Amino acid sequence: MLFKIPFRNIKRSMRDYTIYFFTLIIGVAIFYVFNAISGQAAMLKLVFVGSEVIHALKTVLSGVSVFVAFILAFLIVYASRLLMKRRNKEFAVYMMLGMSKRRISAILFLETIIVGIFSLAVGLVVGIGLSQLMSAVVAGLFEQDMSSYEFMVSGNAIMLTCLFFAVMYLMVLIFNGAAVTRMKLIDLIHSGSKSENIKARNPILCVVVFLISAAALGFAYYQVGWNSIVIDTNKLRVYIAIGALATFFVFWSVSGMMLRIMSLNKKSYFRGLNVFTFRQISSRINTMVFSMTVICLMLFLTICALAASFTVRNSLNEELRSRCPADASLRYCYYADEGDEIRSRRCGSLEELYRKNGYNLRDGFSEYVDYYLYGDSSFKMSTFLGAHIDDLKKKYANYAYSNDEDIIKLSDYNELMKLYGKETYELEDGQYIMLCDVKDFNKVADVVIKENPQITVFGKTLTSKYDECLDGFIEVGGFHHNYGLFIVPDSVVPDEAEPTANNFSGNYVANDDEGLVQIEKMQQKRNSDVDAKWQKQNPDKIGNVILNTKQDQYRATIGIGATAAFIGLYLGLIFLIACGAILALKELSESIDSIPRYEILRKMGAEEKDISASLFRQTGIFFILPLILAALHSVSGIKFAIRVIDDYEIKGIAESVAITCLMLLIIYGGYFLVTYLSSKNIIKQKD
Amino acid sequence: MELLNVKQIEKYYGSKSSLTKAIDDISFTVDKGEFVAIMGASGSGKTTLLNCISTIDRVTAGHIYLEGKDITTLKGKALNKFRREKLGFIFQDFNLLDTLTAYENIALALSIQKKRSGDPDTRIKAVAAQLGITEVLNKYPYQMSGGEKQRVASARAIITGPQLVLADEPTGALDSKSAKMLLERFNFLNRELDATIMMVTHDSFSASYASRVLFIKDGRIFNEIARGGDSRKEFFNKIIDVITLLGGDASDAL
Numbered sequence: 001m002l003f004k005i006p007f008r009n010i011k012r013s014m015r016d017y018t019i020y021f022f023t024l025i026i027g028v029a030i031f032y033v034f035n036a037i038s039g040q041a042a043m044l045k046l047v048f049v050g051s052e053v054i055h056a057l058k059t060v061l062s063g064v065s066v067f068v069a070f071i072l073a074f075l076i077v078y079a080s081r082l083l084m085k086r087r088n089k090e091f092a093v094y095m096m097l098g099m100s101k102r103r104i105s106a107i108l109f110l111e112t113i114i115v116g117i118f119s120l121a122v123g124l125v126v127g128i129g130l131s132q133l134m135s136a137v138v139a140g141l142f143e144q145d146m147s148s149y150e151f152m153v154s155g156n157a158i159m160l161t162c163l164f165f166a167v168m169y170l171m172v173l174i175f176n177g178a179a180v181t182r183m184k185l186i187d188l189i190h191s192g193s194k195s196e197n198i199k200a201r202n203p204i205l206c207v208v209v210f211l212i213s214a215a216a217l218g219f220a221y222y223q224v225g226w227n228s229i230v231i232d233t234n235k236l237r238v239y240i241a242i243g244a245l246a247t248f249f250v251f252w253s254v255s256g257m258m259l260r261i262m263s264l265n266k267k268s269y270f271r272g273l274n275v276f277t278f279r280q281i282s283s284r285i286n287t288m289v290f291s292m293t294v295i296c297l298m299l300f301l302t303i304c305a306l307a308a309s310f311t312v313r314n315s316l317n318e319e320l321r322s323r324c325p326a327d328a329s330l331r332y333c334y335y336a337d338e339g340d341e342i343r344s345r346r347c348g349s350l351e352e353l354y355r356k357n358g359y360n361l362r363d364g365f366s367e368y369v370d371y372y373l374y375g376d377s378s379f380k381m382s383t384f385l386g387a388h389i390d391d392l393k394k395k396y397a398n399y400a401y402s403n404d405e406d407i408i409k410l411s412d413y414n415e416l417m418k419l420y421g422k423e424t425y426e427l428e429d430g431q432y433i434m435l436c437d438v439k440d441f442n443k444v445a446d447v448v449i450k451e452n453p454q455i456t457v458f459g460k461t462l463t464s465k466y467d468e469c470l471d472g473f474i475e476v477g478g479f480h481h482n483y484g485l486f487i488v489p490d491s492v493v494p495d496e497a498e499p500t501a502n503n504f505s506g507n508y509v510a511n512d513d514e515g516l517v518q519i520e521k522m523q524q525k526r527n528s529d530v531d532a533k534w535q536k537q538n539p540d541k542i543g544n545v546i547l548n549t550k551q552d553q554y555r556a557t558i559g560i561g562a563t564a565a566f567i568g569l570y571l572g573l574i575f576l577i578a579c580g581a582i583l584a585l586k587e588l589s590e591s592i593d594s595i596p597r598y599e600i601l602r603k604m605g606a607e608e609k610d611i612s613a614s615l616f617r618q619t620g621i622f623f624i625l626p627l628i629l630a631a632l633h634s635v636s637g638i639k640f641a642i643r644v645i646d647d648y649e650i651k652g653i654a655e656s657v658a659i660t661c662l663m664l665l666i667i668y669g670g671y672f673l674v675t676y677l678s679s680k681n682i683i684k685q686k687d
Numbered sequence: 688m689e690l691l692n693v694k695q696i697e698k699y700y701g702s703k704s705s706l707t708k709a710i711d712d713i714s715f716t717v718d719k720g721e722f723v724a725i726m727g728a729s730g731s732g733k734t735t736l737l738n739c740i741s742t743i744d745r746v747t748a749g750h751i752y753l754e755g756k757d758i759t760t761l762k763g764k765a766l767n768k769f770r771r772e773k774l775g776f777i778f779q780d781f782n783l784l785d786t787l788t789a790y791e792n793i794a795l796a797l798s799i800q801k802k803r804s805g806d807p808d809t810r811i812k813a814v815a816a817q818l819g820i821t822e823v824l825n826k827y828p829y830q831m832s833g834g835e836k837q838r839v840a841s842a843r844a845i846i847t848g849p850q851l852v853l854a855d856e857p858t859g860a861l862d863s864k865s866a867k868m869l870l871e872r873f874n875f876l877n878r879e880l881d882a883t884i885m886m887v888t889h890d891s892f893s894a895s896y897a898s899r900v901l902f903i904k905d906g907r908i909f910n911e912i913a914r915g916g917d918s919r920k921e922f923f924n925k926i927i928d929v930i931t932l933l934g935g936d937a938s939d940a941l
Binding site: 270271272273274275276279280282283596597601602604606608 | 741764776778786795797799807
C-alpha cells in the first residue's frame with residue numbers, strides 16, 4: 001500500500017507535475033551538456049588550443065556548475081513546496097485516517113525518489129542527445145571543423161550530474177520532511193478556504209513611489225550606461241543596489257496603481273470580462289511583487305550574460321584575426337642606465353643576440369622583416385601631449401609618460417605592412433603620420449594634432465600629414481598596445497641615432513597545422529632560452545626579448561572567448577528556466593485555485609472564447625511585466641558592458657542580441673505557452 | 688401564459704450494469720410570473736432537474752421548451768447565449784467572484800451580455816435598492832454576511848432581465864432571519880417585477896413563499912400543490928402534510 005500511493009499520486013497529479021518534470025528534465029540535461037563540454041573539446045583535437053585551456057575550461061565550468069546546482073536546488077525546493085501546498089487536503093485525509101507523520105514523510109520520500117530517478121534518467125538521455133548538437137557549438141566557438149567528431153557520452157559528466165542531483169533531492173527531502181513535521185491537521189483542513197484580503201494601497205503614495213523609483217532607475221541607467229566618467233566598483237555596487245530596490249518599488253507601485261488606472265476608463269473596465277480579468281490580476285499582483293522583482297532581475301542577468309558573453313567572444317575572435325597578420329613578432333629592448341630621471345630605451349641586434357646563444361633568428365621563417373625603432377630623448381610622450389596629459393592620467397595614472405615616443409622609418413614601416421598585407425603610406429619631406437590603436441590615447445592625440453600638427457624630432461620640425469591620429473600597429477598581439485608611433489621619412493632619422501628597439505616580424509615556413517605547431521614550439525623554446533640568458537647576463541637592466549605569436553594569442557583568446565560564451569550560455573539558460581518555471585508554477589497553482597471562478601463565469605453564460613482570452617491576458621501580464629523592465633535594465637547593462645570592454649573593437653553586438661532574443665523567445669515564450677495551455681486545460685469544463 | 692414546458696425528460700447516470708435514474712419521466716409546465724418551488728429529499732433528483740433546465744446538464748431523453756423553443760438541442764455558442772440572455776442563477780453557496788466587489792459582480796453579469804441597454808450604473812443601483820444592498824455595493828464578498836451575499840447574487844441574477852430565475856437552495860447557507868428577508872425579496876421580485884422564479888429547496892418554510900410546490904421523489908413527480916388563496920401559514924401546513932406523506936413508506940405513497 002505504501003508503495004502504491006506514491007505512484008498513484010504522481011499519476012493523478014500529472015497536470016501539476018508536468019511543468020515540474022519539464023523543468024527538472026531541462027535542468028538535468030543542461031547540467032550534463034555543460035559538464036560534457038570539456039570532454040568534447042578534447043575530442044575535437046583542437047590543434048591550436050592546448051590541453052591547459054581545456055583543463056581551465058573544465059575547472060571553470062565545474063565551478064559554475066556548483067553555483068548552478070544551488071539555483072536548481074532552490075528551484076526544486078520551491079517547486080516541491082508549491083506542489084506540497086496543493087495537496088494539504090490530501091495530507092489532511094491521511095492524518096484523519098490515522099496515518100503517522102512518519103508514514104506521510106515516507107510517501108513523500110518515495111514520491112521524490114520516483115520523480116527524481118525518472119527525471120534524472122530522462123534528463124540524461126535528453127542531455128546526451130543535446131550534447132551532440134552542442135558539439136557543433138563547441139567546434140564553432142573554438143573555430144574548428146567537426147571532421148574529427150564522433151558520438152560521445154561523457155561518463156564523467158553523468159557521474160557529476162547524478163551526484164549533484166542526488167544531493168539536491170536529498171535537500172528536497174530534508175525540507176519536505178521538516179514541512180511535514182510542522183503540519184497541523186486543523187490548518188490542513190482549512191487550507192482550501194483562504195480568506196481573500198484585498199488591501200488597496202494609497203493611490204497617491206503609489207504615484208509618488210512610482211515617480212521616485214522611476215527617477216532612481218533613470219539615474220542608475222544614466223550613471224551606468226551613459227555617464228562618461230569612469231565608474232569604480234564601489235559606485236557600481238551602489239547603482240546596482242539602487243536599480244534592484246527601484247525595480248521592487250516599481251512593481252510595488254504599479255501593482256497598487258494598476259487597478260485604479262484601469263478602472264478610470266469605466267467603459268473599458270466594464271466591457272466583457274475585463275472587470276474579472278483586471279481583478280484577477282490585481283488580486284495577485286500584490287503577492288507577486290517580490291517574485292516579480294526576483295524574476296525581473298534574473299531575466300536582466302540572463303539577457304546581459306547571453307548578450308555580453310557572445311559579444312566578448314565575437315569581438316575577441318574578430319580582434320584576433322585582425323591583430324595577428326603574421327605568425328610571430330619579436331622585440332628586443334631595455335632601459336639604459338642613465339639614472340632614474342632619463343629612461344631612454346636602447347637595444348642591440350636581435351640577430352646578434354640569437355647568434356651568441358647559438359641560434360639563427362631566421363630559422364623557421366619563410367618571410368620576415370627585421371627593423372629598428374628610434375627615439376629622441378627630447379621628444380617624450382609627455383612632450384607631445386602637453387597639457388592634455390591630464391585627460392589621460394585620470395584613467396591611466398601609471399602609464400610611462402616619460403618614455404621617448406617610438407619613431408619608425410617610413411621604409412621599414414611600408415616593408416612591414418607589405419608582409420602584413422596592409423596599407424602602405426607615402427610621406428613628403430617634413431611630414432609625419434601618427435599611429436595609435438588604444439582608443440583613449442588616439443582620441444587625445446587627435447585633439448593634440450588638431451591644435452598643433454607640428455612636432456620636432458631630431459631637430460627637425462615635421463607636420464602631420466593627416467589632421468588626426470591614425471589607427472594602426474606594428475606588433476603581433478592579442479590586444480591593443482600601440483600607445484603612439486610616429487612614422488617619419490627615412491632622412492629624418494640621423495645615421496648616428498641609437499635605436500630604441502629591434503623588432504622582427506615573420507611568417508613560419510610550414511605546410512600544415514601540425515608543422516606550424518612544431519615551429520611554434522621551437523620558437524617558444526629558443527626565445528625563452530635567449531631571454532633567460534639575457535636576464536642572467538644583465539641583472540641590473542630592465543628589459544627583455546619578447547616573442548608574440550599568433551598561436552599564443554589563439555590559445556589565450558579562443559580559450560577566454562569560448563569560456564565566456566559557455567559561462568554566459570550556461571548561466572543564461574539556467575536563469576531562464578528558473579524564471580520560466582517559477583512563473584509557470586505560480587500561474588498553474590493560481591489557475592487551480594481559480595477553477596470555481598471560471599465555473600461561475602460559465603454559469604453566467606460567458607463564452608469560452610472570452611474566458612480563454614481573459615486567461616491569456618492574465619498569464620501574459622505576469623510573464624511580460626518582468627520582461628519589459630528587464631529589457632530596459634539590459635539596455636543600460638549592455639551599454640555598460642560595452643564600455644568596460646571598450647578597448648576592444650565591439651563586433652557583432654546586434655548578432656548577440658538577436659541570439660539572446662531568440663533564446664528568450666524559445667525558452668521563456670515556451671514556458672508561457674505551456675503555462676497558458678495547461679491553465680486552459682485546468683480550467684476546462686469537466687464534461 | 689406558458690413559459691416553460693418540461694416534457695417527459697429522463698436523466699440516467701452510470702453504465703448499463705449500474706444504472707441510476709436521477710430523473711425518471713418528469714413533465715410539468717411553468718407559467719410566466721409564477722414562483723415555483725421544487726421540493727424533495729437529498730438524492731431525489733431535484734438539483735439534477737434544475738441543472739437540466741439550466742442547460743448545465745443534458746437530458747438523456749425528453750425535451751424542455753422555453754417560450755416554445757427546445758433548449759435540449761442547443762449547443763456551444765447558442766447555449767451560452769441562451770444561458771446569459773434567458774436565465775438567471777442563484778446558488779446555495781452564492782457563487783460570487785471573491786475578487787470582485789458586489790457592484791462589479793452585478794456589473795459583470797451585464798457586461799457578459801454584450802448588449803448595452805440603458806445606463807448600467809443606474810440599473811445596478813436600482814436593483815440594489817430593490818434588494819436592500821445599496822450599502823454593501825463597494826464591499827467584497829468576504830466583507831459581507833451570508834444574507835447580503837445571497838441578495839447580491841440575486842441582484843446579479845435578475846439585472847439582465849431573464850425570462851426565468853433558477854434558484855438552487857438559495858436559503859441553504861443562511862440563518863433564518865436572512866432566509867426570511869431573502870424570500871420576501873423573492874416575493875417582491877415575483878409580484879412587482881413579474882419575475883418567473885423556480886426554486887429548488889428541501890426546506891418547507893422556504894417553499895411556503897412560492898405560489899406552487901412540486902414534490903419530487905426518486906426522480907418522479909410525487910405531488911403538486913398550489914397556494915391559491917391560502918395564507919402563507921396555511922400553505923406551510925399543507926406542505927408539511929405532504930412531506931409527512933413523502934417521508935412515509937414509498938410504496939404507500941406511489
